Amino acid sequence: MTDSYDAIIVGGGILGAAVGYHLTGAGLRAVVVDRADKGHATWAGAGIVCPVTATVDDERLVGLAFAAAAYYPVLARQLAELGDDGTTGYSPSAMLSVSVDGAGVEQVSRTAAWADRVAARTTYAAMCGYSRLAEEECRAICPVLGGPVDGGLLIPAAQVDGHRFRHSLLDAGQRRGLTVLPGHVERLCTAGGTVTGAVVDGRTLTAGHVVICAGAWTERLLPLGGAGPVIAAVRGEILHLQVDGLDTSGWPLVQVEGTGPYLIPWPSGRLAVGATFEPAGDLDARATLGGVLQISSALERATAGRLAAAKLLECRVGLRPFSADGLPLIGSWPAADGVVLATGHGADGLSWGPYTGKLVAELVTGQPSDIDLRPFAAERFGGADGAGGG
Numbered sequence: 001m002t003d004s005y006d007a008i009i010v011g012g013g014i015l016g017a018a019v020g021y022h023l024t025g026a027g028l029r030a031v032v033v034d035r036a037d038k039g040h041a042t043w044a045g046a047g048i049v050c051p052v053t054a055t056v057d058d059e060r061l062v063g064l065a066f067a068a069a070a071y072y073p074v075l076a077r078q079l080a081e082l083g084d085d086g087t088t089g090y091s092p093s094a095m096l097s098v099s100v101d102g103a104g105v106e107q108v109s110r111t112a113a114w115a116d117r118v119a120a121r122t123t124y125a126a127m128c129g130y131s132r133l134a135e136e137e138c139r140a141i142c143p144v145l146g147g148p149v150d151g152g153l154l155i156p157a158a159q160v161d162g163h164r165f166r167h168s169l170l171d172a173g174q175r176r177g178l179t180v181l182p183g184h185v186e187r188l189c190t191a192g193g194t195v196t197g198a199v200v201d202g203r204t205l206t207a208g209h210v211v212i213c214a215g216a217w218t219e220r221l222l223p224l225g226g227a228g229p230v231i232a233a234v235r236g237e238i239l240h241l242q243v244d245g246l247d248t249s250g251w252p253l254v255q256v257e258g259t260g261p262y263l264i265p266w267p268s269g270r271l272a273v274g275a276t277f278e279p280a281g282d283l284d285a286r287a288t289l290g291g292v293l294q295i296s297s298a299l300e301r302a303t304a305g306r307l308a309a310a311k312l313l314e315c316r317v318g319l320r321p322f323s324a325d326g327l328p329l330i331g332s333w334p335a336a337d338g339v340v341l342a343t344g345h346g347a348d349g350l351s352w353g354p355y356t357g358k359l360v361a362e363l364v365t366g367q368p369s370d371i372d373l374r375p376f377a378a379e380r381f382g383g384a385d386g387a388g389g390g
Helices: 014-025 059-082 105-121 135-141 162-175 215-221 289-303 346-365
Strands: 002-010 030-034 090-100 131-133 149-160 179-182 185-191 194-200 203-212 231-242 253-256 262-266 270-274 311-323 329-332 339-343
Touching: 002 014, 002 194, 014 030, 014 162, 014 339, 014 346, 030 162, 030 203, 059 090, 059 149, 059 162, 059 346, 090 105, 090 135, 105 149, 131 135, 135 149, 162 179, 162 346, 185 203, 185 215, 203 346, 215 231, 215 311, 215 339, 231 289, 231 346, 270 289, 311 346, 329 346, 339 346
Parallel strands: 002 030, 002 203, 030 179, 090 253, 203 339
Antiparallel strands: 090 149, 131 149, 185 194, 194 203, 231 270, 231 311, 253 262, 262 270, 329 339
């Protein structure tokens, strides 16, 4: 049995969902194929959208990170209008970049200097404005901080529930004709150097374009060549805690610089605390004792034991796709026609994924992009051995 589409999207995380939503909005017949693996980075992500802290001292990422942050509220409004309940999981917030006991003073200073530099050289000055906060001001907006607190910066940011936003994208896409297909992509189909589709659980799907949004699993499906893996999986563990009687409703996102962790407020006294950074070549999405200990120790240092009575609700584990040079891959794959890569966003998939979906749709439909995509081209890693399949 063969089904025909304009585009097959492999991977149904927030990035794949965004590609599907934007392609159907452009009038294409698209299908998202998702295996729903454990370790889905979207489900486990902290949901921080702060382009200043995500790009410190890396000019290469400024265009993508700031354009993605600016696009989020636009897309959230679109989805709210298309959805049943009007909620998407996106909300404006702020980031407190703070130093405790001297450990993060240098990083806070670097962040301020970087924000000033981006504001002076780009059109994103409004997203770079920050307030310097003294110790008492930091404690007022995050009362669990230990001490001494050296001060911090309050920076424009936003928070997103990736799981909810992904569902909003898929629901809106389906209203516009998107097909969502649970299943395993066994292989890609090729003919004369062109990828023509994919075999999904024995069923052949054909398409003019195949978009690979497979995250940490990218090279299990499509080896990208080179001396080593282009995309490597990194395990990120995040603890979700319940702190009875703690009102976090007015909190910003909090990044304790130097030693970590970050603290992300959720409703009803829930805190997400993370995160670890561990190679995960085996794609094992189980939490590790070492990871839990690392986060717990960082939290103890940052709060001086103020959260020792917090209840551990769960440890979420996301397998994040990091490229060999730290930049995403967005664009055509040079080894075969018909393939577009959208992967390698590392720990910033939730931040940049929805906008990357827009960029991919523009590539597929031949529309110009708002940013320069050349730094993210797959050609920077050289050739590949071929698409595989048949």
